[in-house]
Amino acid sequence: MATKYNFLKPYTFKNGVTIKNRIVMPPMTEGAALENGAVSLDELKYFDIHTGGAGMFITPVLNVSDDGKGFEGEPSVAHDKFMPGLKKLASTMKQNGTKDIMQIFDAGRMSNSKILRGVQPVSASEVAALRPDAETPRELTNDEIEQIIEDFGQATRRSIQAGFDGIELHGANTYWMQQFFSPHSNRRTDKWGGSFENRMRFALEIIKRVNKAVDDYADDKFIVGYRISPEEIEEPGIRLDDTLKFIDVLADQKISYLHISMGYAWRTSLNDKSDKEPIITKIQKTVNDRLPLISVGSIEKPADAEKVIDAGIDFAAIGRESIREPKWVQKVEAGQEDSIHYQLSLTELDQLGINSAFFDFMNGMNADLHMVGADKPKDNFAEYIGGVEGN
Template sequence: MSYQFLKPYTFENGMTIKNRIVIPPMTEASSLENGAISNDELAYFRLHTGGAGMFIAPVANVTENGKGFEGELSIADDKFLPGLIKLAETLKHNGTKAILQIFHAGRMSNSKILRGNATVSASAVAALRPNAETPKELSEAEIEHIIAAFGEATRRAIQAGFDGIELHGANTYLMQQFFSPHSNRRTDKWGGSVEKRMNFALEIIKTVQKAAEKYATQPFTIGYRISPEEIEEPGIRLADTLKFIDVLAKQPINYLHLSMGYAWRTSLNDKSDSEPIVKKVLQQLNGRLPLISVGLVETPDDAEKLMNAGVDFVAIGRESLREPQWVQKVIAGQEAAIRYTVAESDFEELGINLAFQDFLGLLNADLHIVGSSQSKDEFDKKMGGVEGGV
């Protein structure tokens, strides 16, 4: 069968992607303590790359105080370049484009992870989660320093050989914290109105674009990942996000990545609205930016359904953990051989080490693990961040 998702795509910057399947950034918590790439990670990526058109590597922090969890990759210093070069080379197998997601965790960290240092955010407002620490409000100078750090991270990504970077503006991390009225209570140019709450992200986009223009010698792709809603009050609502998307569509970025645990999810806050969020986003974009959609896409039919709706790229998250050869088997007409279940004994073969298992809760979660009794609802509650970029 001829699938739309197997067709190539060329961005406006001239970069051609061999197909429309994307591996989304799924943290494996396996970097070394200082943020350097580990051999375990390289082995995992070597097993899982080569089929998809783009492989978005798990998130890397741009500053030391931007670390969000143990085992997290870092791009905060030139000392990490040798390992990042190895990562880019590993991902770029068989024509797959290597994209590196970069971020600052902001208040979604803690002083233990930061080795005694306080978390920071747009405002001194704690996240609504158990044991959340109240972050320090960033000063103007500190904000400018973080923005510059995104530019330096982009420079390092280019020097390491990545084909692009993805700005992690989703999953409640710092870029989203500046956009959110819950975490951003500022009254200066960085907060207040919905337009001012966009400024942090827009300045980062401007800075990384300048870095790309200065250092890249071939087409370099810049993506932006966004979460459409928050349940906090006050919090981000769909109307805010659609306004933001309208502005993002005019920025020097190459794609938008919609972060959701289920690709066809409807509004969390307006239960009377039955239209999938992905359709609202496509309507707002109106073809101005290509869109990546993610969330419980498993079968070729699942991916094709999203393509038929107008999505440009489909991200295969959890299923890519179970079946690293998903794309290759579709191309070869071997769909009947695609693996949709795994056993715990398969983890070593799949490169899923113990740190990865512990981080994702795979040993007891229903990742279609043979013999698991956990319900889908229990699984989704526990694993909701996996394809969202943890």
């Protein structure tokens, strides 16, 4: 086994769970679930092909309630009826010591009435997203907010009973949890909005409810992660100062890791072009070793992952490259780096478990997968609107 890379070394969380290496498969939408949200055979095939190498494998996001569905082909953890498929998914992902993590969310205003079959999307406030054809959501009542928090708790219970090693709360990519923290989408004047403290409340209450489910149904080895996007470009919107203050609070919560969602691991501020310090470095300083960090974004080659680990970041997440090369870790371990595929041929889709729905989704998101035999996409905005680099 190759030992020259630090990312191949194990990591042990504070709760005693050891991850076999520092490579993470981030949550990547494949759009292949059944229409009702059940796990499909195509999804199981994809996960069977791509698991076993990384230390942690995070599922594509699952909605915790029917009205939280964000896109077609999205799996759901909203009802017990989905348990048979979720158990198969958990067992399929657990190969060769890989830990399986279920990412959970609701889409909020990033959904629409077509996807919700005639139901108006909901959010913190009646403010439409600044996206083409975005619908104005209905503002949630206090009782509905409390029910959503409960939905996250029940989703966590199901993930535990299905056999997952942990859950990741999706507080990034402009979805529901981020919408409550954002001053653009949250214009409320009650306890759920307005001040910085009130805008944090929704996420903190979800963390509490999730941990209650862990206490009730799991042992102390269950992992609870949190994913966050550092900035928004909207005005008003989330800026780095508020995010760093929020992260300072999150670092003292009962969570296992913090996953930083960016399209480039070393990205600097979207809003302050004069600030040349990488955002991940700012976050490292704020966390100050209280939580392990996962960094994602354009990490493709072993040298890219090693740069992340050598910088003191605990995990490197390999997104699009893991679609092209499901045996990335295994080849590095075997000293076969020269055989790693960095391009995706249209003739290889079936052997990679990429069905037509997944392929169409990637094309629709303009995800640059270095495809041979296809035109290069015009743009890659997956990081901001939530796409192939991580839901």
